[in-house]
Amino acid sequence: MSDKKLKMGMIGGGPGSFIGAVHRISAAMDGLIELAAGAFSSNPEKSQQTGRELFLPAGRVYASYDEMFEKEKQLPEDERIDFVAIVTPNHVHFDPAVKALKSGFHVVLDKPMTFTYEEAKELAKTIEETGLLFCLTHTYTGYPMVKEAKHLIKSGVLGKIRKIYVEYPQGWLWTDLENTDYKQAKWRTDPKQSGIANCMGDIGTHAFNLAEYISGLKTTKLCADLNIVVNGRTLDDDGAVLLKYDNGASGVLMASQIATGSENNIKIRVFGEKAGLEWEQDNANTLIVRHPEAPAQIYRTGGNIPYLSPAAMENLRTPGGHPEGYLEAFANLYRNFARTLYAKRKGEVPKPEWLDFPGAEDGLRGMAFVEHVVKSAKSEQKWTTFEL
Amino acid sequence: MSDKKLKMGMIGGGPGSFIGAVHRISAAMDGLIELAAGAFSSNPEKSQQTGRELFLPAGRVYASYDEMFEKEKQLPEDERIDFVAIVTPNHVHFDPAVKALKSGFHVVLDKPMTFTYEEAKELAKTIEETGLLFCLTHTYTGYPMVKEAKHLIKSGVLGKIRKIYVEYPQGWLWTDLENTDYKQAKWRTDPKQSGIANCMGDIGTHAFNLAEYISGLKTTKLCADLNIVVNGRTLDDDGAVLLKYDNGASGVLMASQIATGSENNIKIRVFGEKAGLEWEQDNANTLIVRHPEAPAQIYRTGGNIPYLSPAAMENLRTPGGHPEGYLEAFANLYRNFARTLYAKRKGEVPKPEWLDFPGAEDGLRGMAFVEHVVKSAKSEQKWTTFEL
Amino acid sequence: MSDKKLKMGMIGGGPGSFIGAVHRISAAMDGLIELAAGAFSSNPEKSQQTGRELFLPAGRVYASYDEMFEKEKQLPEDERIDFVAIVTPNHVHFDPAVKALKSGFHVVLDKPMTFTYEEAKELAKTIEETGLLFCLTHTYTGYPMVKEAKHLIKSGVLGKIRKIYVEYPQGWLWTDLENTDYKQAKWRTDPKQSGIANCMGDIGTHAFNLAEYISGLKTTKLCADLNIVVNGRTLDDDGAVLLKYDNGASGVLMASQIATGSENNIKIRVFGEKAGLEWEQDNANTLIVRHPEAPAQIYRTGGNIPYLSPAAMENLRTPGGHPEGYLEAFANLYRNFARTLYAKRKGEVPKPEWLDFPGAEDGLRGMAFVEHVVKSAKSEQKWTTFEL
Amino acid sequence: MSDKKLKMGMIGGGPGSFIGAVHRISAAMDGLIELAAGAFSSNPEKSQQTGRELFLPAGRVYASYDEMFEKEKQLPEDERIDFVAIVTPNHVHFDPAVKALKSGFHVVLDKPMTFTYEEAKELAKTIEETGLLFCLTHTYTGYPMVKEAKHLIKSGVLGKIRKIYVEYPQGWLWTDLENTDYKQAKWRTDPKQSGIANCMGDIGTHAFNLAEYISGLKTTKLCADLNIVVNGRTLDDDGAVLLKYDNGASGVLMASQIATGSENNIKIRVFGEKAGLEWEQDNANTLIVRHPEAPAQIYRTGGNIPYLSPAAMENLRTPGGHPEGYLEAFANLYRNFARTLYAKRKGEVPKPEWLDFPGAEDGLRGMAFVEHVVKSAKSEQKWTTFEL
Incomplete structure (x- = not known):
């Protein structure tokens, strides 16, 4: 493992969101990832409100994902976010995902991949071109x-x-x-x-x-x-x-x-x-x-x-009989994503089990x-x- | 209730039959029906063998259903069978059913109704014409x-x-x-x-x-x-x-x-x-x-x-918690059929619940x-x- | 198998009885046993009423079990009952059971064996002395x-x-x-x-x-x-x-x-x-x-x-998935009892599985x-x- | 809510511990608590090893809980731990719990409360005297x-x-x-x-x-x-x-x-x-x-x-049908503990539901x-x- 937690920036997940909280819990659970920044709502006020509730410093809470990419890129490498989690409705999947990748951030994206199949193909292309990690949260494949x-x-x-x-x-x-x-x-x-x-x-x-x-x-x-x-x-x-x-x-x-x-x-x-x-x-x-x-x-x-x-x-x-549930299944996606990312950074070969999280092909086929x-x-x- | 059990003649249900035993158990369970005759197999030897195992007198075990209809018709009314249960493979449903009805016997028939849809229509017509009772054993509708x-x-x-x-x-x-x-x-x-x-x-x-x-x-x-x-x-x-x-x-x-x-x-x-x-x-x-x-x-x-x-x-x-199963569901068809038959004989109006057993329309629709x-x-x- | 059904006489099981019907259904189910006589209630009227509902000839319905034993003993061997089923409340278990055995009738008895432990010991002794079959209906041991x-x-x-x-x-x-x-x-x-x-x-x-x-x-x-x-x-x-x-x-x-x-x-x-x-x-x-x-x-x-x-x-x-239930478990006691009785009569050795029904020792230990x-x-x- | 996460110091939970990981996951899940320090093992090497795996700075990983209390007390208020989680075997519950309280730290303690009933009484007394929060992790009471x-x-x-x-x-x-x-x-x-x-x-x-x-x-x-x-x-x-x-x-x-x-x-x-x-x-x-x-x-x-x-x-x-499990039940104890602590700090009255986590009386009664x-x-x- 690396010597620091991975830093996550969230897009979406403001007031009234269900899946935003699910992503945050899942990311936090295993102690590998910390929420470091967010553009939680297209309403800057609401974005800040959510940031405060999540104990984020105001400076890391943004009015838009564009702003987040812009500002975070300029932070020192060990301070800036490593990846983004995109938890917006379907019509706001493609744009932030492509921009994140092009800004050098790995991406965790809620499903379905995009608004249209055409977008999905283009996003898949961007993922391949950037060579960055991409995880699509088809939760149920995370269950043991x-x-x-x-x-x-x-x-x-x-x-x-x-x-x-x-x-x-x-x-x-x-x-x-x-x-x-x-x-x-x-x-x-x-x-x-x-x-x-x-x-x-x-x-x-x-x-x-x-x-x-x-x-x-x-x-x-x-x-x-x-x-x-x-x-x-x-x-x-x-x-x-x-x-x-x-x-x-x-x-x-x-x-x-x-x-x-x-x-x-x-x-x-x-x-x-x-x-x-x-x-x-x-x-x-x-x-x-x-x-x-x-x-x-x-x-x-x-x-x-x-x-x-x-x-x-x-x-x-x-152990057996202490039930794990939906949040743990979700967290498995994040943990495998994080373990793979750590391994890659350290130049190690990830275990095959860590590589087993849904990605671009799942997204394309879904669309x-x-x-x-x-x-x-x-x-x-x-x-x-x-x-x- | 009448003062005697109803008498059943079985067609099919010889050695190796599964559904024959199911019909016999279901008919016997509630004490309203007794097995009185049978043409259990197209092989006369096997028919007699099954008859012996079921404690039937040899004289009421027949080599064919044609013989059964012929002979039973000639018995005194209070001795002869009241209805037949037909438990043969699908291609031997139509002929015995029609003949039974035309011989004056009510019919319980295993599903599906007939071999072809055309046969089903003709059988339905015969049922209507004779005005006799007809029960098609769609078991699962018998469950409480x-x-x-x-x-x-x-x-x-x-x-x-x-x-x-x-x-x-x-x-x-x-x-x-x-x-x-x-x-x-x-x-x-x-x-x-x-x-x-x-x-x-x-x-x-x-x-x-x-x-x-x-x-x-x-x-x-x-x-x-x-x-x-x-x-x-x-x-x-x-x-x-x-x-x-x-x-x-x-x-x-x-x-x-x-x-x-x-x-x-x-x-x-x-x-x-x-x-x-x-x-x-x-x-x-x-x-x-x-x-x-x-x-x-x-x-x-x-x-x-x-x-x-x-x-x-x-x-x-x-009572609740003493489970009833498949045989009881099956027996419900027989019991309702029998209760309806008793009521009709005695000139009484059957309870609506007794009339609720599958019949010609179910058979037709199934085919x-x-x-x-x-x-x-x-x-x-x-x-x-x-x-x- | 013998060439006739076994004949059962029932003691108890008149109006309002739950367990009487259970015994009758269970005994009838497999076609090995027929209800041939009964002393269904200490009230002769009610006994006859139940007899009529069960299609029994009035002459085989008795005002008391004493009368039943007396009269049935005098019938020709192939007409009289082979065994009794006792389904009365606990305080009326011992007396009819002992008398039945002493009259030469095998016994199926609802549990618990008797009213007191002392009675149970005496009944066990009578069973042993007469060498007749005795089945105590601990239902649950009948489940496959x-x-x-x-x-x-x-x-x-x-x-x-x-x-x-x-x-x-x-x-x-x-x-x-x-x-x-x-x-x-x-x-x-x-x-x-x-x-x-x-x-x-x-x-x-x-x-x-x-x-x-x-x-x-x-x-x-x-x-x-x-x-x-x-x-x-x-x-x-x-x-x-x-x-x-x-x-x-x-x-x-x-x-x-x-x-x-x-x-x-x-x-x-x-x-x-x-x-x-x-x-x-x-x-x-x-x-x-x-x-x-x-x-x-x-x-x-x-x-x-x-x-x-x-x-x-x-x-x-x-077959698997067609559920059998409480009545079938109960019927297993009767079927094993009947199969054993048939075998004994024909001088054959019953299968060990048939002998597996609850008897005197279970009764004694229960009391x-x-x-x-x-x-x-x-x-x-x-x-x-x-x-x- | 306060403007910072609560800081937790862990005692025990080094290599081979099951319950240590459970506590860490549960504390992290809801984003209210961060692991800030630890004395994970009585073996200083192992303590540091665990600290590294958990991304803790070496300076916050201690060779003993005594050392942890000593050093943490001297840190500025907004940096030092707010409470300890004690996850050691039973014979090492009493001493760290009492010392933590006397050092001014709230306590989350794995059950059973102590090694002996006498210790439990004394610990209960200390809790009362210090007026600090105490949570005993009877997990199952955390299930919704x-x-x-x-x-x-x-x-x-x-x-x-x-x-x-x-x-x-x-x-x-x-x-x-x-x-x-x-x-x-x-x-x-x-x-x-x-x-x-x-x-x-x-x-x-x-x-x-x-x-x-x-x-x-x-x-x-x-x-x-x-x-x-x-x-x-x-x-x-x-x-x-x-x-x-x-x-x-x-x-x-x-x-x-x-x-x-x-x-x-x-x-x-x-x-x-x-x-x-x-x-x-x-x-x-x-x-x-x-x-x-x-x-x-x-x-x-x-x-x-x-x-x-x-x-x-x-x-x-x-939502219904997305199962929550053991870790969420455990996390409920931590979340209620944390919410209560936040409320107290801010001088607010905690919701009655937040106060519902197991405490000293549960511990005493258990012992x-x-x-x-x-x-x-x-x-x-x-x-x-x-x-x-």
């Missing part, structure tokens, strides 16, 4: 049991994959919350801030990413049914997608914001020719592996659990998913070919 | 908590229905069992005995029926993806269907026989504008009702549970489902209109 | 996964047993139901019908029996805390017992009727030096086996499940448990030695 | 659903409490790990570091505390059975305790380290005259409330859940529990009166 699932499949425990069910049922948009002052609902249902999709962009992409991540498969075509259930909306609040993968497997993806009474229980089931597995956020520390002719097995998270893969072990903190799903939903043809 | 779910939706607790997820993941055909001497696998994967679909006919129809039964909605169009996963098969062993319902709601139906390690956990989730609910066979005595702004509720089966509807109460036997799903799976068009 | 648990422990999978937790929390007597017309509550809380204990006799004995049955251990001493929680009662409605077993293991038994909102989730956990296991009625078809250094395993009931022991396989009826628990509860000494 | 449970009981939802079951089954000491180099096992089983009890001190106290915390009741007498199961140990590795509470309720407490295959699923069930409730760490974000005549309710953690009490709402960070349990275990008398 998701890592274990990926490991088991890669190791051949399930045999060739045949079927994937992935679902993300939420109920919070069961009514027109966007007509109250609920900020989270407002921007997600607004095409100007959210993009061409709401439900599929916000949570469908998570499900899509999780399925490809765990299975190691790539989507080749899809057939989507998108719905606008609550009156007055212009973007989807519900949908289902039939999928085909590059090894011939098929899949079903379900995402909804009107599954009344549902919370955030993203769940995946993968079935192979030798075994099946099942994971869901509500039992995040448990992974069920099902065998055709032997008792199912309950894999569990825990630093003291001898059978876990390094992939899982590098992404947990507590492509949104594009294709919307296209398919409008089409009378059954299958739409999926291609980058 | 399924009845309660239907009741809650009908009562408006969920509000207008918006979304249905229904799934039936099995894993037992994960490998080519049909090439062993496993009779159950053999006939189901054989187009000559099973019809135009395997997975969708065997369990997809259950899921389809359950969704329409609980929600009270009717399917208007669908989009199907059917798969043959295990090499050498000619019928589907996996599939998923996107659905539209007559009130504008949408649905997703998933059925598989290659969901490795899965058993028979048929599960349904229904979401309305006011609440959602969730039931699955693995927790058959529990019904979860989810509210957007109040704690979810756990409804439970049990004769001593004061909040249950008559629909549930008429379909259970034990139409199979037809439409197969048609859709072959089509390049996204949506196929569902019509009887 | 309880059989599997016993098998795994016997096979050494858990190693030497170290600790047992067994619990039976009910909530139904949370208020003074006995002051309503609830018959079940009335007799259980009445020392004249129930004996020296209520909660411990009714459900504590089940827990005690289950622990000894699964573990194969025998209790050597105990320390009990009995409570009367609801005002006005004279017998315990709650209690807990610390236990020591003959191999040095210790245990905790908890039973309550005032665990408000609880149903009947009897649960046992056994821990050995190599593994632990866990079973509960609410998930009756599941047995969890926990290993110190490997994933826990989920054993499941099902006729198609290849890893199950004969002990489990002989006690089930359906001794009640005696010792009540004695211990009154004692200021910590430990009370358990001896027959 | 534990807070909600306490709130529901206090609000009368359960009515008068009648029965408590609390259990903490672990399996990690199923074999003699203390004879390997497993530091956690070594000190806990060593009377010189652990005190007069191992299992009851380590986890029995948590269960004891949780029961009294949630119910608001106080223990009046108890009857304990302690066991040494693994050969060679001198302290208990298993035990059970019967309890009586000051309102007449009774309880059962079970704690074990040899419940093979068990992790850390501390669980509590409380039954009152109107309802019951149930919480367990394995489903930490769920609280089940059971009603005698209405469906059970599933309360859930979540910042967006409208029915939760302020007690729960002040102790969570994420008294250990004393009484050990005394009772040795006694032949059933009941031992519990008194401070």
